[in-house]
Amino acid sequence: MDFKKEFISELEKTIDGVISYDNLVKMIEKPKHDNLGDLAFPCFELAKHYRKSPIIIAEEIVQEMDVSTFERVESVGGYVNVFLNKEKVSQEVLTNILNEKNQYGYSGIAEGKTMTIDYSSPNIAKPFSMGHLRSTVIGNSLALIAEKQGYRVIRINHLGDWGTQFGKLIVAYQKWGNEKKVKESPISELLALYIKFHEEAEKDSTLNDQGREAFKRLENGEREAIQLWRWFRDESLKEFNKIYELLGIRFDSYHGEAFYNDKMDRVVDILAEKNLLIESEGATVVKLEGYPPCLIKKRDGTTLYATRDLAAAIYRQENYHFDQSLYVVGHEQSLHFKQLFAVLKKMDCDWQEGMAHIPFGMILKDGKKMSTRKGKIVLLEEVIQEAVQLAVKNIEGKNPNLLEKEEIAKQVGIGAIIFHDLKNYRLNDIEFSLEDMLTFEGETGPYVQYTHARATSLLRKGEFQPDSSTVVKLKDEEAWPVIKLLNQFPDSIAKALAEYDPSQIAKLLLELSKAFNKYYATVKILTDDQKQQRLTLVYTVKIVLKEGLRLLGMKAPTEM
RNA sequence: GUCCCAGUAGCUCAGCAGGAUAGAGCAACAGCCUUCUAAGCUGUGGGUCGGGAGUUCGAAUCUCUCCUGGGACGCCA
Structure with missing residues (x-):
């Protein structure tokens, strides 16, 4: 119930249209202390217009106002304070909830609109950390809230199941891995391999090159690489699903980054068609105004995160025709999303207006970011x-x-x-x-x-x-x-x-x-x-x- | 170096399309269970709203500047 409106319509009669209805709505406030009433109108703006003290104006308004619909109205220090009729309001509010039950609070403002929400999105072969919890929990709640306002919501778990890291993991597994151990406790064993890789890479920098090569084999669809990748992915997903079940969370789509592997050429073609691609230091980039350029392809021709996100955005628009598309992703990726949206704008995708990055703060350990690579991580x-x-x-x-x-x-x-x-x-x-x-x-x-x-x-x-x-x-x-x-x-x-x-x-x-x-x-x-x-x-x-x-x-x- | 966040009580935070005496919770201390679940309720103490300047009748809230912490800045995601 909006009891403000009653107050405003009474107020309007006393101030001869000096302030518009819309402005009055903005000016009405809640008194800071309960003993001052339920609604308040500050008269300081009017003081300028009438060239009178706000205290006097408030008193005059109280005199002129029809106060019968309220319990009482009084002027205090330049404010008109209203005490609502408790019986009337109580009756209305309670009857309303009684009738609407759990529908109470529903507004149809987004009826007929579609929203996609990208959240949780953990990385395969890594443990589900406290950091992913934030995205999961915030995204889930936003999805429920959006539905409450009438949106049709598509929940997307954009799994981190692609990228150079899998090349690294494949190399690590082939060098030091043990099938039996991985089967016993997949996530912790794969994590151990990932950590070992980074330790060894500090001594031997050729390992990083090997990792990139292995990812290239993966992107080219080489059988052995694909088999390992699929195995890592399946095992990880099993673990994640346990957590989603505990949290009572479900998704409509588990299309991760890998899903877009065969959809990226098209993105690159469109970019080329629109003359947006530029060669820079061997890589292919899109230049942007106000931001650093967005990398589309690496020197070795493989794709990057941004390329896959472009493909995903286009896919989502074409399949779901979203009005809004949210990305519940950590604040540290803000620049990436600004670049992503800017590239889409350059591609004349006007629907990018409906896209938004919903950033959130990090979970810190001893004041610092937790790092998977160093094994500094708390398990959910x-x-x-x-x-x-x-x-x-x-x-x-x-x-x-x-x-x-x-x-x-x-x-x-x-x-x-x-x-x-x-x-x-x-x-x-x-x-x-x-x-x-x-x-x-x-x-x-x-x-x-x-x-x-x-x-x-x-x-x-x-x-x-x-x-x-x-x-x-x-x-x-x-x-x-x-x-x-x-x-x-x-x-x-x-x-x-x-x-x-x-x-x-x-x-x-x-x-x-x-x-x-x-x-x-x-x-x-x-x-x-x-x-x-x-x-x-x-x-x-x-x-x-x-x-x-x-x-x-x-x-x-x-x-x- | 550039850009993005944040800085409010001992701790964790609210309040920020400017408004009345800056509020909670935790922790500390003092009370409240023969009566509806004490995972609760009541009370006490505790503040240069990071510093400075500006806009305004009025600034924790808006602008600028500086300080502090965190993050991001082409071949990771």
């Missing part, structure tokens, strides 16, 4: 194990009779990890800290889940039956902040999508949880006198918490 699977174990321990201490302990511990432990990643602005770097990630108190995922479980428990004990004809007259002071936050949920979803920022939702859920827990602590809910009304509030809180958690990719256990 181990972190998940620890989180789940800690959740089990908590359940045994706090709720030993709980059924399905294992399943709930999984939901809570993983919830803690996901929420920890999503609650802050995505561009912030995160210093890796197991301790922070495994905290279950305060502003955490389990705190929100716990609040949901509490709400559910009340509904169960009170044998609540939702009834949209309930007349909600909540006299409790503490209910009001809860209702205001429930009302903000649709806005926070819209903002999360507009800014590609799931933390907007996480923050709202925290605020709502805090307000509800305060309500819970001060108001006795299961009493005879306002039980149905109070439980209706509890029920709507439960709906919003559950739906909000879902949009973050988290489960909402009913008990914990």
Whole structure:
């Protein structure tokens, strides 16, 4: 519900069109402190126009305004502060949620539009690191949020399954590899080979050349190279799928870089046709204004990351006809995406307007980037194990009779990890800290889940039956902040999508949880006198918490 | 050297299409379970919003500049 509009239309009558409707919308704000009201209008702009003190203007507006639709209106220090009619607003907000249920917050603004989201995209033959977790979790949440606004979403896992690194790996395997060992624990053995390769290459620089040659054999489709590559890929994918299953994440496409191998000649042809290709130091590049040139082909004729991304972009447009195409990829690749979009623009692909890089900060270890090559890496699977174990321990201490302990511990432990990643602005770097990630108190995922479980428990004990004809007259002071936050949920979803920022939702859920827990602590809910009304509030809180958690990719256990 | 991020309480962060006394959580300390799940609630202490200049009636928020940290800068992805 947009109660701003009522305020504005009353306001407009008093200021003779000095400020346009659209500007008024922007100027209305939330007072910093609850005791100042629910909405505020600052009169400082008007002071210039009327050449009067804002304090006097505010007082005059209050005098002239029809305040009957509000609880009260007052002028304080140059502001017109409005206190909404709590009963009316409560009734509207709760009835609305009661009717819409988990559809609450849906807006059809993107109905009929298609969005592709490229996220997760781990590298084959390397462990799934904490860094990939960010892309996975942010991308997944953005996909859910986009769907909530009506988008048809195509989830793409652009696997890093091609490139010189596989040449290196093939060389390493042929020199030092052992089939049996790789079969036993593929990822860690392949990683060990990869690390060894880089160690040896420091002593013997010809190894890097050998790696490039091996990749060339791969690109040319040589049988032995292809067989090894396919084997590495299959084994890796098996491992990744375990993690996706734990996180409850799925994709519509697993087309990785290799998939575009036979689609790159066409890209190069188009570039040549448009006279965009230039020879430079033996390589083939596209010159760009304002950015360094984009490398299309190496001296030895093999392709690069950018070439494959061009092919992928064109493929996605031709197959999905996307209106928007997001790339949830680390901030360190910002330049690459600027170049990519610029090249597409030069190719007259006007649909590139809909493409966007959604960068995020890095997970640092001791203030530095983690490097796979040096084996400085934290494994996601181990972190998940620890989180789940800690959740089990908590359940045994706090709720030993709980059924399905294992399943709930999984939901809570993983919830803690996901929420920890999503609650802050995505561009912030995160210093890796197991301790922070495994905290279950305060502003955490389990705190929100716990609040949901509490709400559910009340509904169960009170044998609540939702009834949209309930007349909600909540006299409790503490209910009001809860209702205001429930009302903000649709806005926070819209903002999360507009800014590609799931933390907007996480923050709202925290605020709502805090307000509800305060309500819970001060108001006795299961009493005879306002039980149905109070439980209706509890029920709507439960709906919003559950739906909000879902949009973050988290489960909402009913008990914990 | 050039470009991109970021710098707010001891720690982690909110707030940033300018607005009222800069807010949370953690940690510390003090309280609250014979009553709806204490993974909770209440209270206390804690700040030159990196420094400086500018725009403005008004700047944590916008501009410039400097400092600090991180990242990226043609044959990796």
